[in-house]
Amino acid sequence: MALSGEDKKRRKFSFRTYPSVNPWLAFLGTVPVLVSIIVFGVLPASLTIVMSFTDYDGNWATADFVGLKNYFNFFTVLKTDVFSYLWTTLKYALFTILPLQILAVSAALLVNKNFFGRSFFRSLFFMPNILGSTVIALVWKMMFDPISGPFAQMLASFGKNSAFFGDPDISLWLISIVTLWSGFGFHMTIYLAGLQGISREYYEAAEIDGANGWNRFVYITVPLLRQSVTICLWMAISGTLGMSDMVLLITSGNYNTKTFAFFLYDITIKGSMNAGQIATLNLYYFVLTTTIMLTYNHFFRKKEVEL
Amino acid sequence: MKKIVTLLICCLTCFSLLLTSCKKEKNGYDGPVTELKVLNFRVEDKDFYKWFEKEFEKENPDIDIIYESVDTTNYSTLLQSRLTAGEVDVFGSQPTFFTSETYTSRMEDLSDLDIWDGMYDFVLKECTSGENKYIAPTNVVNGVVFYNKKLFADAGITSLPTTWNEFVQVCETLKTHLGGISADKAPIINGLLDSWPINILVDTVEANIVRAENPDWFYDLATGETDMSDPLVTEVMTKVKKISEYFETGATGMQYSLVSGRFATGKYGMMIDGSWQLSQIRAAEPDFEVGTFILPTNNVAAKNVNMCYKTGGGFSVVKGTGNEANSKRFIEFHMRDDVMQKYSDMCKMGPVKDAIHSTDPLAKEFYSNSAYTYVTLAENSFVRGMPGYLTTEVVNLITGRTSVDDAVSNIAKTHNNYSTVWAAYVADWIRLNYPDRV
Structure with a gap:
């Protein structure tokens, strides 16, 4: 426009x-x-x-200029690890971003309706957002305890068992579930605000024209929610690319859950590389995430303008 | 109503102001009091440190100890942020901290303190980096097997295993007696969600394989005469994998903090763990009958005498806080023989010098047993200093994601990749442990 x-x-x-x-x-x-x-x-x-051009490790007096050595290290010593952590991050993003939007939109549609107890459900869905990550991790570790957790008891009644967070095949999925549970309430409020901004007149006109519920959702709600979708997706993408807290608190990066952001945190805390090398890795990751976000921004802004 | 509420708020405010203005007066001392912020990772020792705080402040009324402890998983994160913010004077440390410049650059040299007399030689070495001593050690820990005496007796196991084959047989007998393995019953219990406890198992298995065959194996590794693809490493990994087959179902998903309590329920046969778990087992179920033996991973009984141990923890003083003198008073008080004896009695940790004795009969068995040869835990050599690659590979091995050969090959490859990064640390390790060969 x-x-x-x-x-x-x-x-x-x-x-x-x-x-x-x-x-x-x-x-x-x-x-x-x-x-x-x-x-x-x-x-x-x-x-x-x-x-990133030095071997700085806490003391500038002893730091030497190393040129592009740290940048080339990425392609030699570290490349296998780094790509596997990037792959884990990508998987986590795929498990999380879309389901998070679907869940948030569904919840927003539900609490946008007029029914008894609507306020209760709004508060209930939003509640996990006010809990700290540590509490959330603790609760879910108890829920997925292989002996006394309710999910273990449920599986046991079918003669099955699982190590849950300790199973490399499903651990990342379960962390995604925790993220969905703790994050969808916030996204729901953004969608709810979007839904409440849509004039009732559009729906009434569509009803007169004979549009059913699904058609009204697809042709009115979805296009008019596009701004909320842009914001929520932006937050979800940046959040998943930088996610490290749940991994740290639940699995400490084990069982196939080491995301790139956690890897950066891990090497910084353990001091297993000098700060120069860590700075280089951060810059590589910065370039990657910025590229993703700019591409996303370009694509969605264009769509919004078209609308 | 409004008046009553206003009056109530005023009263509460006045009361709070009155309370905050009250000065804490200790032993008649009313001079200036300096806060000493202490951060530690031994949450299990909280009762001792309550006692310690009281006794220390009685003798040092000008110091107010603010003691805080957090679990091992979150300790590094909290410590780093406290160091950065200048919010800690004394912190719990381990010899593995020497691999990180982040810590070593902040540690005050404690060599001049009068605390080192009579200290075990290996403890002194482990607390030294370069020419200086940076850690005041408070305890020694071992990798041991705790066993459930009642379950062993019920299963008809009359003698403890002395060879690898006998050990596997014991596991099989327990498995049959328990009617199989499930999450709530198994020959061996472990909690590996935090993953690091797997290191204790590897160290305990290694002691009677690698060091039984070649006591200087780590020196050879350091000098490049051998590497991590050595057949002895393969044997260690094979046996770790075998032992993991007797873990309870879902062991990798269980939190480490719950293991000792669950072992004390009596439904599990053994727990291969650090000796620090003894106080937890005793606290969880005082009547639980627990015994201990050395893990016999060698098939020659005479070679199963290596008990691995390390300096489990101590305290370091933060450099540049302006509070170093008070921090050193804390260290000197802690290292006094009477205080250390109390620590050993209450926390059941291994003594760091001959003047201290374990009073718990079980602790005596693994801390001072003349039948054992004590070898330092591989963890404290330069191997574990590298970024957790060993842990990751072992976890992959026991969860069936990799074979023994692939695990060993990956470990060797990563070890070689990082060897240049850790060259300085390795050189220091050689200088301290093999001074005659430098």
């Missing part, structure tokens, strides 16, 4: 339009934010880039 020349003029901000605003005062107002961005964002990021 292109803006007309008049619209552009109207929207363009100018201090001349607001003579009462002192430009210096306005600039001064932005200083705290600018400083925090520089101190907490730009400086550490720049330092990471500098570090």
Whole structure:
């Protein structure tokens, strides 16, 4: 939707339009934010880039410039591990992102209806968001305990058993389930806000035209929820690419659950590589995730504009 | 109503202000009090440290100890953040910390303290990095087999196994007696969700295979005379795999913190674990009859005498806090013989010097048994310092994701890849343990 020349003029901000605003005062107002961005964002990021060219390990006095050595290390010593962690991250993202949206939209549709106890269900679905990761991990470790957990008891009644989080074939799936449980409530609220912004008139008009419930959902709800979908997908993608807390708290990266973000955390904590090498890996991952997010942004923005 | 609520809030505020203004006065001392922040990973020792705090502050009224302990899994994360924030003065440490520059760069040299006399030689070596001593050791731990005396007797096992074949036979007998293996009954219990406990099993198996054949095997590894594809490593992995077949169903999904309590229920035959679990077993079920024996992984009975042990933990002082003098007072108090004896009695951990004695009859059996040859745990050599590759491969092995040969091949490959990264640490290890060969 292109803006007309008049619209552009109207929207363009100018201090001349607001003579009462002192430009210096306005600039001064932005200083705290600018400083925090520089101190907490730009400086550490720049330092990471500098570090990646050194063998820095906590002491700048003894750090040497190593050129591109750390960058080439990625393709030699570490490549097998790194690609397997990337593959695990991708699998986790696939297990999580789409089911999370389906679950959140379904829950939003449910609590958008008028029924007794609606507020209760809204609170219930949102509740896991107020629990800390540690509590969530603890609860689910108990739920999936191979001896006393309710799922183990259920399987035992069918003569089956499982190590659950200790089974490399299903462990990642189970962590995805935990993520879905703890995250869908938040996404639900975004979808709910989107649903409540859709005018009833569209549905009434469609009903008069004979559209059934499914058609109304597909041709009215889904297209008009696209903005919410964009936001939720954005958050889900960035969240899954950076997920390390549940892996740390539940399996410590074992049983085929080591995501790339956890791997970065792990090597940093264990000190098994110098900070220069870790900085290089972080930069590689940054380039990868930024590419994914920019591609996503480009694609979905285009769709939104088309709409 | 509004007035009553306002009055109530005012009263509560005044009361809180009054409480906060109350000064903690200890033993008549009302001078300035310095806080000493201590972080440790031994959550099991909380009762001892309650006693310690009281006794220490009685003698040192100018210091207020803020003691905190978290479980091993979360310890590194918390410690790193506390070190970065400058929120810790003394922290629980282990010799494996020497592999990380993050820790070593923050440790204060404790060599000048008057605490080292009479300390076991291997403990001194393990607490030394370069020329300095950075860890004040509080305990020694072993890799042992705990067994359920009643279940052994019920299954008709009258003598303890002394060879590998006898051990496997014991496992089979227990399996038959229990009517098979399930999650709630098995010849051996283990909790491997945290995965690191598998290291104890590997170390315990290794001691009577690798070091029984070649006591200097790790030196040979360090100097490149052998590598991790050695047939002895294959034998270790084969036997680890065999032992894992007698674990309870779903052992890899069970939390380590629950294992000792479940073992004490009496439904499992053995637990191959660290000696630190003794206090947990005793606490879970005081009447539970538990015994111990050395894991006989060799088929020659005379070679099954290697009991692996290591410095299980100690304390290090953080450098550059400005509170180092008080931190050292904490260390000196802790290392006093009477305090260390109390620690050994309450926590049932192994003593670090001859002046301290285990009083628990079972602890005596594995901490000071003249029939055993004590060998340092492989974990404390440079092998385990590398980024957990051994653990990952062993976990893959026991979950059936890889064969013994592939596991050994992967371990050897990764070991070689990382050997340059750890060269300095390995050199230091050789210098300390083989000074005559440097």
